[in-house]
Amino acid sequence: AEWLSVVFRLPCNKGVYLGSHVKMADIMHVQAVCATYESGITNYESFPSENVDVWILGHRYSSKYDSEPLHNDCENCVLLSYRKAFAPIGGIGPMSDQGWGCMLRCGQMMMAEGLLCHHLGRDWRWQADKSNPTYQTLLTAFLDKKDSLYSIHQIAQMGVSEGKAVGQWFGPNTVAQVLKKLAKFDHWSNIHVHVAMDSTIVKSDIKSECKSQQSTEEQICSCSCHADRHSALQPPNTTIPRASTTDGAASSVHSGAAIHKQSDSAPSTSAHRGTTSQRPHPVVVETAPCTDCQSRHGDAWRPLVLFVPLRLGLHDLNQIYVNPLKACFSISQSIGVIGGKPHHGYYFIGYHGDKLVYLDPHVTYPTATPSSSGGVIPDSNYHCRTPSHMPFLNLDPSMALGFFCKNEAEFDDLCDKLKTLVIVSQSMSMLEVVEERPFYWSPVADDEFRFPESAGEGDDDYEILDETDYD
Numbered sequence: 001a002e003w004l005s006v007v008f009r010l011p012c013n014k015g016v017y018l019g020s021h022v023k024m025a026d027i028m029h030v031q032a033v034c035a036t037y038e039s040g041i042t043n044y045e046s047f048p049s050e051n052v053d054v055w056i057l058g059h060r061y062s063s064k065y066d067s068e069p070l071h072n073d074c075e076n077c078v079l080l081s082y083r084k085a086f087a088p089i090g091g092i093g094p095m096s097d098q099g100w101g102c103m104l105r106c107g108q109m110m111m112a113e114g115l116l117c118h119h120l121g122r123d124w125r126w127q128a129d130k131s132n133p134t135y136q137t138l139l140t141a142f143l144d145k146k147d148s149l150y151s152i153h154q155i156a157q158m159g160v161s162e163g164k165a166v167g168q169w170f171g172p173n174t175v176a177q178v179l180k181k182l183a184k185f186d187h188w189s190n191i192h193v194h195v196a197m198d199s200t201i202v203k204s205d206i207k208s209e210c211k212s213q214q215s216t217e218e219q220i221c222s223c224s225c226h227a228d229r230h231s232a233l234q235p236p237n238t239t240i241p242r243a244s245t246t247d248g249a250a251s252s253v254h255s256g257a258a259i260h261k262q263s264d265s266a267p268s269t270s271a272h273r274g275t276t277s278q279r280p281h282p283v284v285v286e287t288a289p290c291t292d293c294q295s296r297h298g299d300a301w302r303p304l305v306l307f308v309p310l311r312l313g314l315h316d317l318n319q320i321y322v323n324p325l326k327a328c329f330s331i332s333q334s335i336g337v338i339g340g341k342p343h344h345g346y347y348f349i350g351y352h353g354d355k356l357v358y359l360d361p362h363v364t365y366p367t368a369t370p371s372s373s374g375g376v377i378p379d380s381n382y383h384c385r386t387p388s389h390m391p392f393l394n395l396d397p398s399m400a401l402g403f404f405c406k407n408e409a410e411f412d413d414l415c416d417k418l419k420t421l422v423i424v425s426q427s428m429s430m431l432e433v434v435e436e437r438p439f440y441w442s443p444v445a446d447d448e449f450r451f452p453e454s455a456g457e458g459d460d461d462y463e464i465l466d467e468t469d470y471d
Contacts, residue, residue, distance in 0.1 A: 045389045047352065056350035056357065057113070058122070058332035063352060075385040076126050077349055078112040078139070079359050080105045086144035086367040089153050093166050097152050098364055100167050103345035103469070104155045105361035106338040107175035108142055110347060111150055113335040114305040114404040115141075115189055122332075126383055131376055137188070139377050144367040154182055170345075171467035172338050172400035176307035183305070192302040198441075199310055200432045203415060207408065210302045304405040305335070306414075309467065312430055313397035321430050322392045326351055327421040328401055333414045339399030341390070342468070355389045398468035401431075 047054060051064040057077075061070040082105065084096035097104065116124065119134050126135065146153040156166045158178045164170060170178075176195045183193040192210050196202070312321040328334055329350050337348040346358040365381045405411040415433045423429045 046386070052352050054350060054352040054357070055326070055329040057336060058330065058334045060330070071385050072125055074349065074357070074387050075383045076116075076124070077347075077359060077383070078109060078116065078142070079361075079382055079384045080108040080112065080142055081361040081381075082364040083144045083152070083367045084364055086152070087146065089146075089156050089166055093156075096364070097156075100169055101152055101156070102340070102361045103170040103172065103175050103338065104152055104159075106340075106345045106347040107155065107170070107172075107179055108150055108152075109359060109361070110307075110336055110338050110402045111179050111183075111305065112138065112142060114191070114402065117335065117404045118189055118191060118303045118406065126379075128380060128383075136375075136377055139379060139382065140370075141186070143370075143377070149182055149186055150179070155179070158182060169343075169469035171398060171469045172307075173309035173467045174469075175338070176309060176400050179305075180307075190302055191305055193305045193307070196306065196308045196431075199308065199430065200434060200438070201306070201308065201415065201418070202434055202437050203411075204436050206304065206306070206411065210304050210408070210411075211300075301408045301411075303407075304403075304411060306403040306405065308401040308403075308431055310399055310401065310430055311397055311467065312399070315397070317393060317395045317397050319393065320428050322354075324422045324424060324430050325392065331403070331414065331417050331421065333403045333405055333410055333417075335402040335404045337399055337401055339396055340468075341394050341396050346388075346390075349387065351392070352389075354392055356392055356395065357387050357389055359384060360388050396468050 047063040047067070047070065049064065051062055054061045054063050054066075054070055056070065056073045059073060061073070063070065082096065082098045082101060084098065086095055088095050094100075115138050116122075116135075119138060120132070124132075126132075141149045142151060144152050148154070155175065155178050158181055159168070159170060159174065160166070161181070162174050162177055164174060173195070176193075180193040180195050183189075183191055194206050194209060312318055312325075325337070328337070329348075336350075338345065339348065340346040344362065346360055348356050348358045350357040368377055368379070368382075370377050403414055405414055418431070418433050422431065423433065
């Protein structure tokens with residue numbers, strides 16, 4: 001039998017590897033495990049029948065008197081759950097993300113909510129019997145195939161640059177960092193993704209990034225004069241490493257469209273895990289953007305998707321953060337929270353009383369395929385009218401808040417609301433909002449920061465906390 005140089009992690013048993021050399025039969029066994037593993041039955045609950053305030057992504061409803069609009073708002077969120085029978089990731093990888101992809105799916109859901117707000121507005125509502133072209137274009141970016149920008153394929157493979165092998169569990173910060181990298185290639189949306197490190201939102205940094213125009217090489221003309229040559233939702237050409245072959249040479253799997261050209265720069269090496277990976281490079285555009293595009297973009301604010309990774313306790317959620325978390329869901333710019341309970345990632349969209357409302361990705365559907373006539377994506381299982389509920393105190397302390405700001409005024413308003421509603425006191429604040437970068441921070445770009453995974457030698461006075469990885 002032909003030997004293959006590939007490393008896989010068993011999806012249902014964290015920390016167990018198949019080894020650096022496996023046969024094709026072994027790979028098929030891993031795929032069979034992926035195709036049959038289930039996390040259990042999802043428990044759906046009804047909202048309280050009595051008159052209780054329910055907050056869903058910045059909107060308040062009465063559970064008794066607003067039942068229809070409340071359920072419509074929940075149903076409007078894009079549910080991205082486990083899928084099976086898609087093309088193998090990297091050509092020979094898993095054909096399902098069952099058992100390992102829940103946090104990747106949660107990141108997709110939060111990103112999809114931000115894009116919905118950007119392209120269709122917060123008040124737009126999905127209808128099963130009506131197809132919206134903009135919504136269909138957005139959904140295409142999340143299909144389970146390598147040439148969809150925010151697909152499970154792209155996220156899993158880009159995760160290698162964050163030290164995560166394909167099939168390995170992600171934490172909230174890791175998926176945020178990966179989405180930030182992929183968003184640089186989303187020329188249709190032209191958004192900016194910022195990951196606030198050290199639980200700190202630096203206003204000057206974010207404003208500078210959202211107002212800065214991409215370099216000529218990174219720009220892509222979105223008008224019709226170049227539409228025939230460039231796609232606005234093409235993913236980067238990503239090089240994903242595999243284990244060394246027996247002769248010591250490394251082999252790679254390439255994905256992405258041919259219009260994205262790889263530069264000649266040498267691959268970077270991650271000292272953290274000893275993994276060699278090549279970062280994606282900007283899209284090379286042969287012709288500069290036309291005058292219309294330049295005048296349209298100029299120094300205008302690029303819509304912002306803001307991730308704020310947090311750790312709110314050692315092993316359990318500290319109760320003092322429950323009310324500040326509730327306040328986050330009342331902010332109009334909120335696009336939710338990604339986190340979960342130990343080893344199960346969820347996308348939280350709101351709360352009522354002492355319970356969180358969330359979408360659960362642990363339900364498996366066959367991968368969606370656009371129809372042959374018209375290319376419409378069947379989207380009935382991309383929406384859930386009845387979400388799940390769980391107590392706040394069951395929440396794992398590792399999570400990431402999400403916010404969307406369409407313009408600078410919304411960002412300023414968000415910062416004011418965070419200071420007023422969330423940062424109730426400096427002694428128990430779960431995040432900070434500052435005008436300028438702290439003097440003790442490194443001057444390097446924010447995408448070079450990482451959450452340390454363990455305390456280094458000599459760190460006797462404090463403990464550096466890991467983020468929680470979810471199945």
